[in-house]
Amino acid sequence: MIERWSVAGAEARVGEGVQGLVVTIDGPAGSGKSTVARRVAERLGCGVLDTGALYRTVTLLALERGIALSDAPALARLLDDFPWRQEGERFFLGEREITDDIRTADVTAHVSEVSAHPEVRARLVPVQRAQAAHRALVAEGRDMGTVVFPDARHQFYLDADLEVRARRRADEMAKKGAAADVEKLRADLRERDRKDSSRAASPLQVPEDATVIDTTDLSIEEVVDRILADIESGRQ
Ligand code: DC
Numbered sequence: 088m089i090e091r092w093s094v095a096g097a098e099a100r101v102g103e104g105v106q107g108l109v110v111t112i113d114g115p116a117g118s119g120k121s122t123v124a125r126r127v128a129e130r131l132g133c134g135v136l137d138t139g140a141l142y143r144t145v146t147l148l149a150l151e152r153g154i155a156l157s158d159a160p161a162l163a164r165l166l167d168d169f170p171w172r173q174e175g176e177r178f179f180l181g182e183r184e185i186t187d188d189i190r191t192a193d194v195t196a197h198v199s200e201v202s203a204h205p206e207v208r209a210r211l212v213p214v215q216r217a218q219a220a221h222r223a224l225v226a227e228g229r230d231m232g233t234v235v236f237p238d239a240r241h242q243f244y245l246d247a248d249l250e251v252r253a254r255r256r257a258d259e260m261a262k263k264g265a266a267a268d269v270e271k272l273r274a275d276l277r278e279r280d281r282k283d284s285s286r287a288a289s290p291l292q293v294p295e296d297a298t299v300i301d302t303t304d305l306s307i308e309e310v311v312d313r314i315l316a317d318i319e320s321g322r323q
Contacts, residue, residue: 109241112245113292115280119310128225133223148166156200202229215228232297242296249276256276
């Protein structure tokens with residue numbers, strides 16, 4: 088039985104197909120996607136999927152097990168052993184919680200290389216689609232509207248100035264008590280954007296049907312309100 092949206096205008100009709108129940112949010116690192124996606128999902132009363140966390144999990148396992156980051160077939164098998172799941176802000180692989188482990192500087196530095204392999208992406212696409220099989224979902228990442236859920240009715244793309252994205256990352260780190268070098272964060276974000284946008288397999292792009300929101304001067308709540316207003320009004 089398909090769940091129904093609680094928001095007017097976004098209500099799915101039975102038979103419309105599961106992707107009609109998906110909200111996609113794409114954009115570069117630091118554009119606010121993860122936080123916005125979680126809040127939108129809370130307000131809609133539906134599931135949330137952080138697909139960057141999936142690519143980070145493969146990277147974490149590869150680093151821990153000493154798998155070469157160029158060995159695409161071996162990387163693609165890494166998620167075969169344990170079920171992966173997201174519970175709100177927390178991530179699990181089987182019984183192991185990996186929430187903090189997938190956010191280390193080491194994982195962040197290598198995740199673009201891992202996620203560039205078509206074999207890895209092909210392995211993860213069904214995992215992502217399965218999350219939307221029985222429930223409404225807000226899915227965020229780099230290729231949600233272009234590749235994973237191209238028929239999703241509600242598609243958004245968040246962007247923000249590099250400077251602001253670097254500051255946001257620094258603030259997040261400061262909240263966790265970690266020292267942050269804004270210069271270095273800015274350089275790392277620029278490099279990750281370059282790699283994620285220029286790779287051959289599912290590069291970061293604005294989906295054709297997406298509403299683009301520049302979050303540079305907006306608060307998280309303003310972005311969330313804008314997305315919900317667009318969905319309710321039928322503009323998205
Ligand atoms: O959103 P994030 O920073 O946690 O994502 C980590 C990396 O994963 C990002 O640099 C590119 C990759 N990624 C991807 O290739 N496709 C997605 N749908 C999500 C993330």
